Amino acid sequence: MPMPAIDGDRLLRDLHDLREIGQYKTGVHRPTFSRQDVEARHWLAYRLAEAGLDAAIDGIGNVYGRDRAPGRKLLTGSHLETQNHAGWLDGALGVIYGLETARVLGHGIDVAAWCDEEGHFGSFLGSRSFCGLLGEAEIDACANRETGVPLRDALDRSGFADRPRRKIETARYRGYLEAHIEQGAELEERHLRLGIVTAIVGSRRFRIAFTGEQNHAGTTRMAARKDAGVALVRLVAAIEDRFPALAGPRTVWTTGDIRLHPGAPSVVPGRAELIFQFRDTDPAVLDALEAALDELVADAARGPCGVAVVQRSSTAPSAMAPGPQRALRDAAQRLAPGQHQAMPSGAGHDAQILAQVLPSAMLFVPSIGGISHHYAENTRDEDIVLGCQVFTEAAASLLSGR
Amino acid sequence: MPMPAIDGDRLLRDLHDLREIGQYKTGVHRPTFSRQDVEARHWLAYRLAEAGLDAAIDGIGNVYGRDRAPGRKLLTGSHLETQNHAGWLDGALGVIYGLETARVLGHGIDVAAWCDEEGHFGSFLGSRSFCGLLGEAEIDACANRETGVPLRDALDRSGFADRPRRKIETARYRGYLEAHIEQGAELEERHLRLGIVTAIVGSRRFRIAFTGEQNHAGTTRMAARKDAGVALVRLVAAIEDRFPALAGPRTVWTTGDIRLHPGAPSVVPGRAELIFQFRDTDPAVLDALEAALDELVADAARGPCGVAVVQRSSTAPSAMAPGPQRALRDAAQRLAPGQHQAMPSGAGHDAQILAQVLPSAMLFVPSIGGISHHYAENTRDEDIVLGCQVFTEAAASLLSGR
Structure with a gap:
C-alpha cells in the first residue's frame, strides 16, 4: 500500500x-x-x-x-x-x-x-x-x-x-x-x-530552607555566626560533589534558584532558600538520589543553622x-x-x-x-x-x- | 577637682x-x-x-x-x-x-x-x-x-x-x-x-558576576552545561575553605546576597551574581584576603563559566x-x-x-x-x-x- x-x-x-x-x-x-x-x-x-x-x-x-x-x-x-x-x-x-x-x-x-x-x-x-x-x-x-x-x-x-x-x-x-x-x-x-x-x-523537586540568625556583618564574629547563606552554599556544593557517583548517564540535577534574606551587603543572612530538582527515567536512580539528598540535608542540620525540606513534589517516569x-x-x-x-x-x-x-x-x-x-x-x-x-x-x- | x-x-x-x-x-x-x-x-x-x-x-x-x-x-x-x-x-x-x-x-x-x-x-x-x-x-x-x-x-x-x-x-x-x-x-x-x-x-566589597549558558534543566545533559549558579556556589565554598587560614582573630567576611538568573526551577542559570565583603583593622590582612579572592576568582575562570569582579569598593581601616x-x-x-x-x-x-x-x-x-x-x-x-x-x-x- x-x-x-x-x-x-x-x-x-x-x-x-x-x-x-x-x-x-x-x-x-x-x-x-x-x-x-x-x-x-x-x-x-x-x-x-x-x-x-x-x-x-x-x-x-x-x-x-x-x-x-x-x-x-x-x-x-x-x-x-x-x-x-x-x-x-x-x-x-x-x-x-x-x-x-x-x-x-x-x-x-x-x-x-x-x-x-x-x-x-x-x-x-x-x-x-x-x-x-x-x-x-x-x-x-x-x-x-x-x-x-x-x-x-x-x-x-x-x-x-x-x-x-x-x-x-x-x-x-x-x-x-x-x-x-x-x-x-x-x-x-x-x-x-x-x-x-x-x-x-520523572522529576523530583524540593524547596529547602535554612534558618540562621540575621546579624550585622561587621560586628558579628565568624565564630558567633549562624549564616544561613553559607549553610545553603555548603549543601549545594555537597550535592555537586556527591551526585555524579549516583547518577545514570542521562541523570540531570539543577539548583534553579537561591534566595538569601534580607540579601543586603552588610547583613549576615538569617534565612536562605533554594529550589532543587533532579530527573531520570529510572525510579531506582531517583530513589537513590533522594536518599542521598536527605542524608546531605541531615548532615547540614548538624551545622549551626536549621534546615528543612519545606516542599517536595514529583512526577513519575x-x-x-x-x-x-x-x-x-x-x-x-x-x-x-x-x-x-x-x-x-x-x-x-x-x-x-x-x-x-x-x-x-x-x-x-x-x-x-x-x-x-x-x-x-x-x-x-x-x-x-x-x-x-x-x-x-x-x-x-x-x-x-x- | x-x-x-x-x-x-x-x-x-x-x-x-x-x-x-x-x-x-x-x-x-x-x-x-x-x-x-x-x-x-x-x-x-x-x-x-x-x-x-x-x-x-x-x-x-x-x-x-x-x-x-x-x-x-x-x-x-x-x-x-x-x-x-x-x-x-x-x-x-x-x-x-x-x-x-x-x-x-x-x-x-x-x-x-x-x-x-x-x-x-x-x-x-x-x-x-x-x-x-x-x-x-x-x-x-x-x-x-x-x-x-x-x-x-x-x-x-x-x-x-x-x-x-x-x-x-x-x-x-x-x-x-x-x-x-x-x-x-x-x-x-x-x-x-x-x-x-x-x-x-576597613572593608572591601565586591560584586562578582558569573556568565554561563541558560538552558532547559530537563534536556541539557550535565556534561554540556555551563551552570552559572554552580560556578558561583563553588567560589563561595572555596572562599569559606580558604579564608580562615588568612584571617586575623577579628576578621569577618560575608556573602550578603546571591542572585541566579532567571531563577526558575527548570532552567539552568545563565547568569549569577553575588555580593561579598570582608573587614579587618589591618591593611595587610585586607591585602592578603583580596589577593586570595583574586586567585580563587582566577581558578573559577578556568571552569566552564565566565567570571568577573564587576565592582570593587573599599574603606581604609x-x-x-x-x-x-x-x-x-x-x-x-x-x-x-x-x-x-x-x-x-x-x-x-x-x-x-x-x-x-x-x-x-x-x-x-x-x-x-x-x-x-x-x-x-x-x-x-x-x-x-x-x-x-x-x-x-x-x-x-x-x-x-x-
Whole structure:
C-alpha cells in the first residue's frame, strides 16, 4: 500500500500563520489565556473544522477536533500556549502535525491542543482534565504563577468557564501520538533527524530552607555566626560533589534558584532558600538520589543553622508503549534510514499524562543548537516536513492495526 | 577637682522623646529625609538651642550646635536617621550624649548630628561634607537606594537645599568624640559595660558576576552545561575553605546576597551574581584576603563559566587617636574599674571620617543580645547612664588639656 504524502508547504504555512499570533522577535509570546492564546485556540478550532473534524473548545480551554466517522481512532496532540517570549514550534509543531495528519488520512484522527502544558496556571491542566485526573477543587486553587489571577477568572474572561470539560472515552482510541521539538542538542550533535522517545523522565523537586540568625556583618564574629547563606552554599556544593557517583548517564540535577534574606551587603543572612530538582527515567536512580539528598540535608542540620525540606513534589517516569514506538521507528527507518534513534525525553510532555490511560508514544525533531524556551528556538524546514511524514505514516500504520 | 555629674533622667527622657519620632514597635523607622527624620532634626536643633548653643541645620542636613564662648572646643556627635524599622539608640545615643555633655559642662562642647550615616542616599554624606570630602558632583549623583529619589530633590523637599554646607575649622577643635551602641555581643558576653574603640575596621566589597549558558534543566545533559549558579556556589565554598587560614582573630567576611538568573526551577542559570565583603583593622590582612579572592576568582575562570569582579569598593581601616582613647579609658576605669576593654569597631561610623581631620575616639556601650539594625535593639538604662558619665568626664578631661 502506498503511503499518503503530507503537504509540506501547507504544513509550514499553518505553522507560520500560528506564529503570527503573539509573534515576539523570531519567536512567540503566548502565555495561557492571554488574548493571543485565546485567539490561537479559536484559530485552531476553525482549522480543525475546515479539515472536516467536529471542532470545539471545552471548559478547561482544550481544543478538540473529533473525527465524525465510526471506528477506533488515534488521538494526536500537543499544546498551543508558549513560555514567555519563547519559541514558535514548542507545542505548535505537534498540534499542526495532528491537523495535517487528519487532513491527509481523511479519517481516524482526533486532534487535541491540551491547555496549559507550559504551566502558567498549574501542572498539565488540559491533559489531566481530559484523562479524569483533575478535580474541581484543584481548579479552584489554581492561579497564574506571575499575576496571581485565579484560573476561574481567566477561564471566565476567555469565555470558556461555562462549558463542560470533555473526558476521554478510552474505548474510542487505539493510542496517543505526540510530536515535539527535542529541546536539546543531542540529535543535532549526532547528525540525526528523528528521535523516538522511549520514556519521559520523572522529576523530583524540593524547596529547602535554612534558618540562621540575621546579624550585622561587621560586628558579628565568624565564630558567633549562624549564616544561613553559607549553610545553603555548603549543601549545594555537597550535592555537586556527591551526585555524579549516583547518577545514570542521562541523570540531570539543577539548583534553579537561591534566595538569601534580607540579601543586603552588610547583613549576615538569617534565612536562605533554594529550589532543587533532579530527573531520570529510572525510579531506582531517583530513589537513590533522594536518599542521598536527605542524608546531605541531615548532615547540614548538624551545622549551626536549621534546615528543612519545606516542599517536595514529583512526577513519575513514564515509559512509552512498545507498539506506537515501533510504528514510529519503522516509519523513520523507511524515510530516513540510520538517521533516527531511540531516546528518553528530559522534558515533561502531555504524553506522560495520556500514557496513564492510552498506549502512547512521542516523536522528536531536532532543535537547532538545542535552544528552547527562547525566541531563537528553531528547527530546519526539511526536518519539520520529514517529521510530519514519519508521524503520518506511523499514524496510518497504527490505525490499520498492523 | 570633682567631676560634673550628668542628669540620667534627663538623658533618658531625651532619648525616649526622640524615640517617639517615627516609633515602630519598640524601635524606630526614621530613614534619611523621611518626614519623621526631618522632624527629628528640627527637634534636635530646638534642644541644642535650649542648651544655649547656636543651633542650625545646614545644606546637607547636618544639625549643629555650636558653643558661643571663645576657646577651643571638643566636637561630639553621631547620627539621627535609622535603618528601616531599626533600633532607637543606633545614632541617637551618641547625639544625645553630646547634648547632655554640653549642658553639664556649660561650655566647650559642639554637638553634631551627621546626616545619612546609615547610607540611604550615599556614604557618610554629612560627616564627609563637614570634613570637605564631598563634592557637588557626588551630591548630584546621589539618590535614595530604595525609591531612587535624587538627593537634591530630598534636600529641596526637606527645606535644606538652599542653605550653605558648613565646613570644619580644624583649629577650633581639640578633637572628636563619638559614642555608639556596640552592635555586637562581645561586651555582654564578657560582662563588660564599656568599650574603648582602638580602630574602625576597613572593608572591601565586591560584586562578582558569573556568565554561563541558560538552558532547559530537563534536556541539557550535565556534561554540556555551563551552570552559572554552580560556578558561583563553588567560589563561595572555596572562599569559606580558604579564608580562615588568612584571617586575623577579628576578621569577618560575608556573602550578603546571591542572585541566579532567571531563577526558575527548570532552567539552568545563565547568569549569577553575588555580593561579598570582608573587614579587618589591618591593611595587610585586607591585602592578603583580596589577593586570595583574586586567585580563587582566577581558578573559577578556568571552569566552564565566565567570571568577573564587576565592582570593587573599599574603606581604609581608621585608627583612633591615643589621647582621646586614653581620656575615655581613664574615665571608664574611674567609674567602672575592670568593666571596660579596648576593642575595634567592626561597623563603620562617622568617626572614621572625622579621624581624617581631627584626633578622634569612640566609646561603646553594650547591645543586649548583640542585636542591631532591628527594632528589638536595646541597651540597659544603667549602661546608657554610665556611658554618658564616662563620655562627659572624658570630654572634660580633654578640654582641660590634661
